[in-house]
Amino acid sequence: MAKTKLKGNDVALKGNDLKVGDKAPEVIVVGKDLSEIKVGGIADRVQLIVAVPSLDTPVCAAETRKFNEEATSVDGVDVVVVSMDLPFAMGRFCTTEGIENLSVGSDFRNKDFAESYGVLIADGPLAGVSARAIFVVNKNGEITYKQIVPEITEEPNYTEALEAAKAAI
Numbered sequence: 001m002a003k004t005k006l007k008g009n010d011v012a013l014k015g016n017d018l019k020v021g022d023k024a025p026e027v028i029v030v031g032k033d034l035s036e037i038k039v040g041g042i043a044d045r046v047q048l049i050v051a052v053p054s055l056d057t058p059v060c061a062a063e064t065r066k067f068n069e070e071a072t073s074v075d076g077v078d079v080v081v082v083s084m085d086l087p088f089a090m091g092r093f094c095t096t097e098g099i100e101n102l103s104v105g106s107d108f109r110n111k112d113f114a115e116s117y118g119v120l121i122a123d124g125p126l127a128g129v130s131a132r133a134i135f136v137v138n139k140n141g142e143i144t145y146k147q148i149v150p151e152i153t154e155e156p157n158y159t160e161a162l163e164a165a166k167a168a169i
Contacts, residue, residue: 014122015115024137025116029105032091042141051130071101138168
């Protein structure tokens with residue numbers, strides 16, 4: 001079972017332990033306007049799927065702003081940030097922060113994304129939300145890059161993730 005850390009303490013993750021080369025499960029998350037957003041599976045564009053615990057934390061907010069800035073420089077890639085936040089809170093965040101270059105999706109209904117991608121925090125104070133992780137999925141629906149951030153309170157390796165997305169085009 002995959003693990004990460006929260007402030008130095010081990011945190012177990014539950015769900016599918018996906019690896020690079022695996023088929024990315026097709027899952028529906030809820031958009032900020034309550035629409036359905038499909039992540040994973042076969043698509044006409046490469047997908048950069050960013051899992052965060054909540055947009056209402058400083059690290060998640062900074063990460064989303066950074067990917068929003070960088071998303072325009074990666075043509076042919078759809079960036080989706082998935083959290084457990086309610087769609088209304090995500091909408092307010094995007095309006096306040098000027099997030100317009102990526103999509104945000106909520107996994108609050110069934111936690112299908114977190115379970116299917118193996119990033120659901122199983123224990124500790126953040127049990128029930130997603131770990132900080134990034135998946136790149138090519139047009140054929142295969143995972144070409146996976147990063148489970150080793151410490152939930154730290155930002156991911158943006159350069160590595162963006163380069164992986166560019167390479168998947």
